[in-house]
Amino acid sequence: MSSHQHQHQHGHQHGHVPAADLDWDALAAHLEQEADLRAAAVTEAARWLSGLSGEGGVRRVLDVGSGPGVIAGLLAEVFPAAEVVAVDQSAALLERARARSGGRLGTQQADLPAEFDKLGEADLIWSGNAIHHLGDQQAALAALGARLRPGGLLAVAESGLPPRFLPRDFGLGRPGFQARLDAAHEDGFSAMRAELPDAAEEIEDWPAMLRRAGLVPNGTRTFLVDHPAPLARPVREYLYAQLGRRHDQLAEALAPEDRATLEALLAEDAPTGILNRPDAFYLSAMTVHTARRP
Incomplete structure (x- = not known):
């Protein structure tokens, strides 16, 4: 499993491409861009987790499904006394994590779910949009909970809200384009989940799932990722890449009018394009x- 700080905040690489077939290494720059977009929200979340972590202190932190280590680096800033370890199956992404952090981060290559036992114990485990890449999400939560020291905290960033990047009516095609793109993406996400090894259907009530994993839910919070118009060039380039992936994955599932709208947004030099609007x-x-191990 490789996260990608990934991309289903519904920004995910899902379409109809099985997660096992994705080239996460090739996506590294895109994953870094996305995590950088979320940096302020992640830092706010990490400070909240620091407040929840109790008197014993946090000595070891795992970022499970770390991708190129952007979020692990932010966790290291908020928990400066802790050993912070980025965990991913991709050696190339972990090498980027080491390089980004100047060696501040530890790294551990692990092929999950088979190698949960390799992770060692931790006081805090963060997993951002990674659990849903494993067929049995409930078993994954139980395995992560078992890696916590007594009183340790598991923080799972899942669900949230899909991104919005244009007004409802932005002058191309029929209003409501983004909602229809989301609907096609959700179908692709369901298809991706169904193809995973040991896929198990699950009602995605995360606090209830954490409770069934033997943990005690400790609160849920939502953090805003907000980049207002006019957008800086790096955010535009991220959106352009993301829309390009949507086109590759979902074009056949879209109505012709919506496919034309998507192609107009991808026109690099046109004023209608996402790079210029x-x-x-x-x-x-x-x-x-969040949930705590008793």
């Missing part, structure tokens, strides 16, 4: 569910 913004929400 003055009305483009980026707004999303990241929900973090």
